[in-house]
Amino acid sequence: MWPKSSRSMVIAGTVIIVVVLALDAYTHIVGLNPFATSYQVLSPPSFAHVMGTDQIGRDIFSRVSFGTTFSLLVAFVSVIISVGVGSVTGAFSGFFGGKIDRVTSLAFDALYALPPLIIAILIAAMIGPGIVNTGLAIGIGYMPQYFRVVRGIILSIKERPFIESTRAIGAGYGTLIFHHMIPYAIPSIIALMTLNMGSGVVDVAGLGFLGLGLPPPTPEWGTDLGRGRDFITSGAWWPSTFPGLMIVMSVLGFTLLGQGLDEVFRSASTKQKEKF
Amino acid sequence: MAESLLKVSDLRSYYYLPSFIVKAIDSVSFEIAKAEALGIIGESGSGKSTIGWSVLRALPNPGRIVNGDIRLDGRSLLALDREEMRKIRWKEIAMVTQSAMSSFDPLMRIGDQIVEAISVHEDIPQEGAMERAKEIFKEVSLESSRFKNYPHELSGGMRQRAMIAMALICNPKLVIADEPTTALDVIVQAQILKLMDNLKSNLKSLSIMFISHDLSVVAGISDKILVVYGGKMMEYGTTNEIIKNPLHPYTIDFVNAFPNIDGARMSFESIPGDPPDMRNPPTGCVFHPRCKYAWTKCKEVTPTWKEAEKGHFVACHLHEAGGAWEHGRPHHTR
Amino acid sequence: MRLRTFILLRLLLTIPMILILVTVVFSIMRILPGDPVLAVIGSRNASEQQIEALRHQLGLDKPLYLQYLGYIGGLFRGDFGYSMVRLDPVTTELAIALPATIELTFWSMLLAIPLGIYSGVVAAKHVGGKIDASIRIGSLVRWCVPVFWFGLVLQILVVQYGLPFPIAGQASSRMVGVPDVTGLYVVDAVLGRNPQALADAFLHLLLPVLTLGTTMAASITQIARTNIIGVLGEDYIKVASLKGCTDERVFQKHALPNALIPILTYTGLQVAVLLQGAILTETVFSWPGLGRLLIVAVGYRDFNLIQGCVIFFALVVSVANLIVDISYAMVDPRVRL
Numbered sequence: 001m002w003p004k005s006s007r008s009m010v011i012a013g014t015v016i017i018v019v020v021l022a023l024d025a026y027t028h029i030v031g032l033n034p035f036a037t038s039y040q041v042l043s044p045p046s047f048a049h050v051m052g053t054d055q056i057g058r059d060i061f062s063r064v065s066f067g068t069t070f071s072l073l074v075a076f077v078s079v080i081i082s083v084g085v086g087s088v089t090g091a092f093s094g095f096f097g098g099k100i101d102r103v104t105s106l107a108f109d110a111l112y113a114l115p116p117l118i119i120a121i122l123i124a125a126m127i128g129p130g131i132v133n134t135g136l137a138i139g140i141g142y143m144p145q146y147f148r149v150v151r152g153i154i155l156s157i158k159e160r161p162f163i164e165s166t167r168a169i170g171a172g173y174g175t176l177i178f179h180h181m182i183p184y185a186i187p188s189i190i191a192l193m194t195l196n197m198g199s200g201v202v203d204v205a206g207l208g209f210l211g212l213g214l215p216p217p218t219p220e221w222g223t224d225l226g227r228g229r230d231f232i233t234s235g236a237w238w239p240s241t242f243p244g245l246m247i248v249m250s251v252l253g254f255t256l257l258g259q260g261l262d263e264v265f266r267s268a269s270t271k272q273k274e275k276f
Numbered sequence: 277m278a279e280s281l282l283k284v285s286d287l288r289s290y291y292y293l294p295s296f297i298v299k300a301i302d303s304v305s306f307e308i309a310k311a312e313a314l315g316i317i318g319e320s321g322s323g324k325s326t327i328g329w330s331v332l333r334a335l336p337n338p339g340r341i342v343n344g345d346i347r348l349d350g351r352s353l354l355a356l357d358r359e360e361m362r363k364i365r366w367k368e369i370a371m372v373t374q375s376a377m378s379s380f381d382p383l384m385r386i387g388d389q390i391v392e393a394i395s396v397h398e399d400i401p402q403e404g405a406m407e408r409a410k411e412i413f414k415e416v417s418l419e420s421s422r423f424k425n426y427p428h429e430l431s432g433g434m435r436q437r438a439m440i441a442m443a444l445i446c447n448p449k450l451v452i453a454d455e456p457t458t459a460l461d462v463i464v465q466a467q468i469l470k471l472m473d474n475l476k477s478n479l480k481s482l483s484i485m486f487i488s489h490d491l492s493v494v495a496g497i498s499d500k501i502l503v504v505y506g507g508k509m510m511e512y513g514t515t516n517e518i519i520k521n522p523l524h525p526y527t528i529d530f531v532n533a534f535p536n537i538d539g540a541r542m543s544f545e546s547i548p549g550d551p552p553d554m555r556n557p558p559t560g561c562v563f564h565p566r567c568k569y570a571w572t573k574c575k576e577v578t579p580t581w582k583e584a585e586k587g588h589f590v591a592c593h594l595h596e597a598g599g600a601w602e603h604g605r606p607h608h609t610r
Numbered sequence: 611m612r613l614r615t616f617i618l619l620r621l622l623l624t625i626p627m628i629l630i631l632v633t634v635v636f637s638i639m640r641i642l643p644g645d646p647v648l649a650v651i652g653s654r655n656a657s658e659q660q661i662e663a664l665r666h667q668l669g670l671d672k673p674l675y676l677q678y679l680g681y682i683g684g685l686f687r688g689d690f691g692y693s694m695v696r697l698d699p700v701t702t703e704l705a706i707a708l709p710a711t712i713e714l715t716f717w718s719m720l721l722a723i724p725l726g727i728y729s730g731v732v733a734a735k736h737v738g739g740k741i742d743a744s745i746r747i748g749s750l751v752r753w754c755v756p757v758f759w760f761g762l763v764l765q766i767l768v769v770q771y772g773l774p775f776p777i778a779g780q781a782s783s784r785m786v787g788v789p790d791v792t793g794l795y796v797v798d799a800v801l802g803r804n805p806q807a808l809a810d811a812f813l814h815l816l817l818p819v820l821t822l823g824t825t826m827a828a829s830i831t832q833i834a835r836t837n838i839i840g841v842l843g844e845d846y847i848k849v850a851s852l853k854g855c856t857d858e859r860v861f862q863k864h865a866l867p868n869a870l871i872p873i874l875t876y877t878g879l880q881v882a883v884l885l886q887g888a889i890l891t892e893t894v895f896s897w898p899g900l901g902r903l904l905i906v907a908v909g910y911r912d913f914n915l916i917q918g919c920v921i922f923f924a925l926v927v928s929v930a931n932l933i934v935d936i937s938y939a940m941v942d943p944r945v946r947l
Contacts, residue, residue: 106623106626106627106630107630109627110626110627110628110630110631110634110928111630111631111634112882113627113631113882113924113927113928113931114631114634114635114882114920114923114924114927115882115883115885115886115923115927116886117886117889117890118885118886118889118904118920118923118924119638121889121904121905121908122635122638122639122916122920123638125908125911125916126638126639198754202756205756205758205759206756206758206890209758209890209893210890210893210905210908211909212908225759225762226758229762229894232762232765232766232769233769235769235770237766237769237770240759240762240763240766241762241763241766244755244756244759244762244763247756247759248751248754248755248756248759251754251756252750252751252754255750255753255754256750259750332852334848334851334852336848362854362856363854365852365853365854366852366853366854367854370852371849371852373845373849375845378844378845378846379845379846379849380846380849381846381850381864381868382846382868382942382943382944383867383868383871383941383942383943384864392850392853392855393853393854396853396854396855396856396859397854426943426944428943428944429943442853
C-alpha cells in the first residue's frame with residue numbers, strides 16, 4: 001500500500017521515538033534522581049554511572065533520560081502554539097482573501113524572515129525561562145510555516161464546486177472552514193507538526209545551550225551540554241556528549257516519522273492510474 | 277505492394293512493477309510501408325502508446341521489450357547497441373507526443389531546441405541548421421520570428437506545430453505521433469490534422485504511425501488502421517474497410533461510438549464495461565468480458581489472427597470455423 | 611511583465627516588510643514584561659535618581675509611540691542607538707563584529723553548496739541504489755545533529771586525540787602585525803603577505819567551517835537530490851533523450867539547469883538558517899562575530915545592542931530574500947509573466 005521507503009521511515013521513526021519515551025518512562029518508574037549530587041564529581045562512564053557524572057556529581061544518565069520529559073514537553077507546547085495560531089490564521093486569510101489576505105500574508109512573509117531561533121532568543125531573554133515561556137518563544141517562530149501551508153491548501157480548495165454547493169445550502173463560514181476545508185489540510189499539518197517536534201527539540205536545546213533555557217537544576221539536554229563545555233579541555237568529554245546523542249536520537253525519530261508521513265500523504269493524494 | 281519500411285513481429289513489452297507484471301503489449305505484429313500512414317487505435321491502457329515507445333526503444337523504466345523483432349528497412353533495431361540506436365532516433369524515427377507543453381525545456385528558446393535536434397546528429401554549422409529550421413517552420417506554418425520565443429510564450433497549437441517541426445527536421449523516414457491532438461481544442465486539432473495531412477502529401481517519403489483513441493482523428497489521416505485492445509491486436513485493414521465493414525465486435529462498438537456528422541441519425545452507443553486489468557488479463561479472448569457476442573469458447577481459447585477478407589485481418593472466433601458471422605453481421609450468442 | 615517592473619515592485623515591497631519586522635522586534639522588546647532598566651542595573655544598588663536618570667537617558671520615559679517613531683527615524687539615519695554596556699554606538703559594535711561573521715558564513719557556504727549539490731547529483735544519478743541510500747541516510751542523520759553539538763564534538767575530538775587544531779577564536783597571536791584592512795582575516799593575511807598569518811587564519815576557520823558548512827550541506831543535499839530526480843522525470847528530458855542527445859548532454863544541458871534554479875533559490879532562502887547556525891557556531895568556538903555579539907548582549911541585557919543585532923539579522927535575511935526573488939525572475943523566463 002505505502003511505498004516501501006516511506007513505510008520503513010515511518011516504522012523506523014516510530015521505533016526510535018518509542019525507545020526514547022521508554023527510556024524516559026524507565027527513569028520515572030525506577031525512580032532515578034537527576035538532582036542528587038554526590039562526591040563523585042566528573043567521573044567518567046562506569047558501571048555505576050553509565051554515562052558518568054557531572055561537575056556536581058549528578059548521574060548524567062538520570063539527567064539525560066529525565067530531560068526527555070522537559071524537551072518533549074516544551075517542543076510540544078511550541079508546536080501546539082504554532083499550529084493553532086498559524087493554521088487558523090492561514091485558513092481564514094486564505095478563505096476570505098482580498099485585502100485581509102494580502103496584509104496578513106505580507107505580515108507572515110515578513111515574519112518568515114526572522115529566524116525562529118532569533119525570535120526565541122529575543123523572547124526568552126525578555127520573559128525569562130519556563131516551560132510555557134520557552135514553548136511560546138519557539139512556537140512563534142514556526143507560525144509562518146503553518147500559515148503558508150494551510151492558506152495554500154484552502155486557496156486550492158476554495159474554488160471547488162462542493163464548496164459553492166455547501167454555501168448554497170446555507171452553511172456558515174465557521175462550519176465551512178473547519179468542517180469542510182481544514183480536513184484537507186490535516187495530513188500536511190500532521191506531517192509538519194511531527195517534523196517541527198524535531199525542530200522544537202533542537203531549538204529547546206539551543207536555547208538551553210545558550211543559557212536561555214529552563215532554569216537551573218532542571219535536567220535539560222542543551223543546558224547540560226552547554227554547562228559541560230567548561231570541562232572539555234580537562235578531558236571530561238561525557239557531560240557534553242551524551243545529552244547530544246539523545247538530541248540526535250529524538251530528532252532523528254521525529255524527522256523520520258515526519259518525512260515518512262509526508263511521503264505517504266503525498267503519494268496517497270497523487271494516486272493516478274498510470275497510462276501505458 | 278509498396279516497399280516495407282517498418283516491420284514489427286510478435287512484439288511483447290511488459291512493465292515489471294514491484295508486485296506484478298503488466299503485459300502492456302502481448303504479441304503485436306504489423307508492417308508500415310514507405311509513405312504510408314498507419315493509425316493505431318485503442319482505449320487508454322490498451323498498449324497503443326507502448327507500441328510507439330517500443331519501436332523507439334524508449335520504454336519508461338520498469339518496461340522492457342521481452343520478445344519480438346522490429347526492423348527498419350530490414351535492419352533489426354533490437355540488435356543495435358545504445359549508441360547506434362541513439363543515432364537512429366530522430367534521424368530515422370521521430371516522435372510527436374501529446375504533451376507539447378511539457379515536451380520543451382522551459383529554459384531554452386524554441387529555436388535552439390529545434391536546432392539541437394540536428395546538431396546532435398550532424399556536424400552542421402549554426403547558420404546551416406538555422407536555415408533548415410526556418411524552412412521547416414514554413415512547412416508547419418510557423419513564423420520564424422517564433423524562433424526566439426520560449427515555450428511558454430507559444431499557444432498550444434503553435435507548440436504542437438513546433439514539435440512537429442522538431443520531429444521533421446532531420447527528415448526522418450517514420451514519424452510516430454502519439455495522441456498529438458488530444459490536448460488541443462477542436463479547432464486547433466483540425467488545423468494540426470490538416471497540417472499533418474499536407475505534410476504527408478508534400479513529403480512523399482514520410483511514413484506515419486498515428487496513435488490515438490479518437491477514431492475520427494485517426495480515420496482522417498491514416499491509410500490503414502490497426503485496432504488494439506488489452507495489449508493484443510483485434511483487427512487490421514484499410515481505413516475504409518475498418519470504418520465501413522468492421523469485423524470485430526470491439527471495432528464495431530468503437531465505430532459506433534463515434535457518430536458521423538453527416539450520417540444517418542443513430543443512437544449514441546458507448547462501449548460498455550471497463551478496460552481490462554492488465555495485471556490479470558482475461559483468459560481466452562481478451563475482449564470477451566465486454567463482448568456482446570461472446571460465448572464459452574471465447575473465454576477458453578485465444579482467437580487466432582486470420583485474414584478474413586483480402587488485406588483485412590481479425591482475431592475473433594466469430595470469423596473462425598464454427599463462428600456465427602452472416603451477411604456482414606454477427607449472430608447473437610447461442 | 612517586464613523584468614524592470616518586477617524588480618521595482620519587489621524592491622518596493624521590501625520596505626513595508628522591513629517595517630513590519632522592525633515593529634515586531636520593537637514590540638517584543640517593549641511590550642513583554644521585564645523592565646530593561648532594572649535588568650541593566652541588576653543587583654547593583656542604585657538610587658531612585660540614578661534609575662530615573664538611566665531611564666531618561668535611554669528614552670524609556672517617553673510614550674511608546676514616540677519611542678517607536680524615534681527608533682524608526684534613527685534607523686533611517688543609520689542610528690541604532692547606543693550600547694548600554696559598551697558605551698559606544700550600536701553600529702560601531704555591529705561593524706566590528708560583522709567581518710568575522712561574513713568570513714565564517716562565506717567559507718561555510720563555499721563548502722556547503724558544492725558539497726551539497728554534488729552529493730545530491732550523485733544520489734539522484736543512482737536513485738534507489740545503495741549509493742543513493744547511504745547519501746540519503748547520511749544527510750538525514752547529519753541534519754538531525756544540532757549544529758552546536760557537532761561543533762562541541764569536534765572540539766572534544768581535538769582535545770581527546772591531541773590534534774593540532776585550534777578550538778576557539780578567530781586567530782592566535784600570529785595575526786599581530788597584519789594590517790586590519792577588511793577585518794576578514796584571510797583577506798588581510800593575503801594583503802599583508804603573511805603566510806603564517808594566512809595559515810593561522812585558515813586553521814582557526816577549519817573547525818567552525820566544518821561545523822556550519824556540513825550542517826548547511828545536509829539540507830542542500832536533500833533538496834538537490836529531490837529536485838534533480840523531479841526534473842529527470844519531466845517530459846522534456848525524455849524528449850531530449852529521444853531527440854538523440856547523449857545522456858551526458860541531457861543531464862548537463864537540460865536537467866541540471868532546470869534543477870539548479872529551485873536548488874539555488876532554496877539555498878538563498880536558507881540565509882535565515884545560516885544565521886541561526888552562525889549564532890550557535892560562534893558561541894561554541896568563541897568566534898567574535900555578530901552571533902556571539904547577540905548572545906553577549908543578551909547576557910548583559912544590553913537592550914539597544916540586542917535590538918540592533920536582531921534588526922540587522924532581519925535586514926540581512928530580507929535583502930537575501932529580495933536578491934533570491936530577483937535572480938529567480940532573471941533566470942526563469944516564466945516568472946515575470
